[in-house]
Amino acid sequence: MLDFLLNDVNFAFSVALTIVLGLALLEGVALVIGSSVMTLLDDLTGFDIDADVDADVSTGGLTAVLGWLCLDRLPLLVWLILMLTSFGITGLLYNSFVLSAFNIEILYWLAKPVALFSALIITHTMGGAIAKIVPKNETSAVSVNEFSGKVATITLGKASKGNAAEASLVDEYNQKHYVMVEPDSDNEEFPQGTKVVLIEKTNSSWIAAPFNP
Incomplete structure (x- = not known):
């Protein structure tokens, strides 16, 4: 053996x-x-x-x-x-x-x-x-609802209306989160590397707007 x-x-x-x-x-x-x-x-x-697996x-x-x-x-x-x-x-x-x-x-x-x-x-x-x-520990967890107003960066794909792309953000606990985002406007797109502001959570993604510092 x-x-x-x-x-x-x-x-x-x-x-x-x-x-x-x-x-x-x-x-x-x-x-x-x-x-x-x-x-x-x-x-x-x-x-x-932050993922609804069936939806995303x-x-x-x-x-x-x-x-x-x-x-x-x-x-x-x-x-x-x-x-x-x-x-x-x-x-x-x-x-x-x-x-x-x-x-x-x-x-x-x-x-x-x-x-x-x-x-x-x-x-x-x-x-x-x-x-x-055995649920996952949430020691310093942040509710996904608290992401509203946070800045995220598109990490994969190009986001367009109805076609969400992956983005990442870091919360106040220095935890990285991955979310799916899409613009609210039909004529707007977010290519990879674009910084966006999360506005509203839908069932499967976040509605976002371009980040203008």
Whole structure:
């Protein structure tokens, strides 16, 4: 068993599971001393996603991808453990099946893509269920309704009326947030890099106006 886990084709998967064990151990030690790695990671990364996944997925962009992966609904530590565990276990299971059924070397090269794809699907599926049990910490959270009047920068795509683009902003807690924005006027567009002022929140995006300092 140990030889199988330490085999070159399984190295990445064994490392992923080792990291999971290390994170779990660190969290256990942190809890003993009255702290939490979970909270620390969320505070250090300092970003949030304002995304209605079903509404925004058609617009594409980082917001929809991260939302689909439930990163906006889970503490980062929980998300990392779920992702790494899924990647490690599915990779080992795949290689174990290939070894016992075929033992064809070229099939081992597919292990990482198969494991990564499987991990993404598992994270999406299980992440939603886990989020209902372990909600994301909101230690220094800002309500999305408080974004009105804040300046954001278009980071991906070109925003036009009815076609939202992704933008980012930093709140007073130095947390980065990703939002979808669009202009209110039919003849107005916001290309990538444009600074805009958030005006009004709709179901799937923010109505914004050009920022004129």
